[in-house]
Amino acid sequence: MLYDNLAVNEYGHLTIAGVDALDLVKEYGAPLYVLDEDRIRKNARLYTESITKLFPPGSSALYAGKALCFRGIYPIIESEGMCADVVSPGEIYTAISAGFPAEKLFFHGNNKTDADIAYALDSGVGCFIVDNVNELIELDRQAGERGIRQDILLRVSVGIDPHTFDAVKTGKVDSQFGTPIETGQAEGIVKMALSCENVALNGFHSHIGSQIFESDPFCDQVDILLAFACDMRDKYGFTASVFNLGGGFGVRYVASDPVVNIPSNIAEIADHLNRGCERTGFPVPRIYMEPGRSIVADAGVTLYETGGIKVVDGYRNYITVNGGMTDNPRFALYRSSYTVLNASRMAPDADEELFVCTVAGRCCESGDRIAEDIIITKPSRGDIIAVLTTGAYNYSMSSNYNKLPRPALVIVSGGESRLAVKRETFEDLVAREL
Numbered sequence: 001m002l003y004d005n006l007a008v009n010e011y012g013h014l015t016i017a018g019v020d021a022l023d024l025v026k027e028y029g030a031p032l033y034v035l036d037e038d039r040i041r042k043n044a045r046l047y048t049e050s051i052t053k054l055f056p057p058g059s060s061a062l063y064a065g066k067a068l069c070f071r072g073i074y075p076i077i078e079s080e081g082m083c084a085d086v087v088s089p090g091e092i093y094t095a096i097s098a099g100f101p102a103e104k105l106f107f108h109g110n111n112k113t114d115a116d117i118a119y120a121l122d123s124g125v126g127c128f129i130v131d132n133v134n135e136l137i138e139l140d141r142q143a144g145e146r147g148i149r150q151d152i153l154l155r156v157s158v159g160i161d162p163h164t165f166d167a168v169k170t171g172k173v174d175s176q177f178g179t180p181i182e183t184g185q186a187e188g189i190v191k192m193a194l195s196c197e198n199v200a201l202n203g204f205h206s207h208i209g210s211q212i213f214e215s216d217p218f219c220d221q222v223d224i225l226l227a228f229a230c231d232m233r234d235k236y237g238f239t240a241s242v243f244n245l246g247g248g249f250g251v252r253y254v255a256s257d258p259v260v261n262i263p264s265n266i267a268e269i270a271d272h273l274n275r276g277c278e279r280t281g282f283p284v285p286r287i288y289m290e291p292g293r294s295i296v297a298d299a300g301v302t303l304y305e306t307g308g309i310k311v312v313d314g315y316r317n318y319i320t321v322n323g324g325m326t327d328n329p330r331f332a333l334y335r336s337s338y339t340v341l342n343a344s345r346m347a348p349d350a351d352e353e354l355f356v357c358t359v360a361g362r363c364c365e366s367g368d369r370i371a372e373d374i375i376i377t378k379p380s381r382g383d384i385i386a387v388l389t390t391g392a393y394n395y396s397m398s399s400n401y402n403k404l405p406r407p408a409l410v411i412v413s414g415g416e417s418r419l420a421v422k423r424e425t426f427e428d429l430v431a432r433e434l
């Protein structure tokens with residue numbers, strides 16, 4: 001098993017945090033997103049305990065809500081002592097409507113509109129992570145109108161390629177996110193921010209990418225941020241008190257993906273930062289990290305019912321499931337790998353055959369796949385298929401293509417399940433259509 005919260009019960013069914021996957025489908029239907037709350041909490045503590053112990057007071061883990069944003073996640077991450085990243089007014093609304101304190105929100109985004117800025121200021125978000133000069137000017141103006149001095153970080157790009165897939169790396173110099181250090185433009189925006197009366201510059205943010213399995217790229221990032229911070233101190237007398245290192249530790253989608261020891265990686269980063277600060281005489285800044293995927297991905301399993309078992313003689317086998325790119329677009333977007341199980345036949349009899357197949361979704365789209373060439377116990381129509389590690393970037397990226405209602409989402413904890421997001425109905429599908 002990929003994770004220790006998965007097991008097989010006496011009926012040969014997959015269990016998720018002790019709950020029978022087939023019982024969940026009986027109760028809530030399929031497709032179904034299932035989230036293991038205890039695993040989310042465990043993942044959160046890997047960050048919060050290390051960050052609290054190893055970095056200066058006020059350092060924090062911020063949950064990157066874009067990975068999985070629904071009201072029910074916010075009480076969990078708040079009770080774990082995390083702050084949260086938001087990237088849109090919709091995410092701000094979701095967090096606040098779930099009771100999450102606005103002052104613990106960090107507002108990201110490379111195109112905050114005037115209306116977004118107004119909404120965030122009026123909501124009282126704790127910190128803006130300013131992407132560009134145009135945003136800075138408008139934020140300064142609107143904060144001034146309201147008599148607010150808004151805390152900000154500046155998003156800079158450090159020009160690091162952490163060797164991940166192109167569409168999921170954002171720290172490169174030619175990135176559409178942030179302002180590059182290398183070209184001198186980051187210095188320009190620092191100068192401008194220091195002259196704005198209605199913003200308080202706390203420090204710098206950069207995000208080098210996602211699915212990073214070691215500390216080295218983060219240490220390189222720390223070096224570049226520290227050199228930049230020293231330069232800004234020497235030139236403008238500004239001492240950054242915060243470095244936000246972004247998100248990105250990787251998770252295991254398939255058995256060949258490495259296991260990341262998050263606490264030991266954070267310890268390596270802390271060690272590297274402390275030595276750099278000692279060498280340069282720069283006061284050790286507070287550190288924020290922004291994990292999304294590694295908090296929720298491996299806590300999630302999607303359950304589908306299989307409908308078709310198709311053998312294209314001499315070419316390829318398929319199983320089709322009653323969901324697909326609408327609830328999980330990651331194969332279509334990135335050709336991501338997944339581990340797939342036949343949750344109905346986890347303890348196969350000797351006469352059951354293993355089946356090499358591609359898992360196709362139900363959309364009218366040849367790219368609608370979940371995984372290619374996986375091996376499972378050959379299913380019969382009606383078997384429940386489990387796709388693992390779907391807690392991040394599935395629900396939050398879901399769509400209604402082909403007018404498919406979004407699945408329900410249930411949370412399991414202590415052997416019990418509770419509905420956290422209702423399944424969409426046909427009425428929901430047309431509710432806004434006049």
Ligand SMILES: *Cc1c(COP(=O)(O)O)cnc(C)c1O
Nearest residue numbers: 064207210247248290291292293
């Ligand atoms: C996407 C993103 C994150 C979260 O990345 P994960 O890979 O989900 O941990 C954090 N910060 C920023 C700025 C991001 O864009």
